[in-house]
Amino acid sequence: MADPTTVSGTENPVVYTVTEIMKYLPHRYPFLLVDRIVEMDPPQRIVGLKNVTINEEFFQGHFPGAPVMPGVLILEAMAQVAGVLLYRDMSDEDKCTKLIYFTGIENAKFRRPVVPGDQLRLEIELVYRRNHFGKVSARALVEGKLVAEALELFAIADRPGQSTP
DSSP states (O other), rough: OOOOTTTSSSSOOOOOOEEEEHHHHOOTSSOOOOEEEEEEEETTTTEEEOOOOTTTTTTTTTTSSSSSOOOHHHHHHHHHHHHHHHHHHHHHHHHHHHEEEEEEEEEEEEOSSTTTTTTEEEEEEEEEEETTTEEEEEEETTTTEEEEEEEEEEEEEOOHHHHHH
């Protein structure tokens, strides 16, 4: 019998399934861009997977006949994996009243197109965090080859309509 803590066909342990990821991230279909978390060394490092399929809505227009995952969505997928790491350590109350906003990108580079059938390995390392602000180093790989990288800045703030006493 297969070990339920491994991803089918790989040796990667499953830290969080998509169902568990949805307990941390507020994103939902079609904008949830993380399928699994396979490694975590909190609070410094996390690795997630995104399976890229032809069924993704953005492939209808980007680009018909030559589907390519938009770079901005690769950056968003990396930010969502970082979000799992950050939300994980929040109190239950903060998970309900706070949002993690993507506030900046530094040194973003795209090395090769990401196409249907690819599996993105999203590797995130915390560079620094001060109170409600911070920066992560993010890399996206396909079959061990770097496809994108960036430094991503974030802020943790109250959800609209929420305020802290």
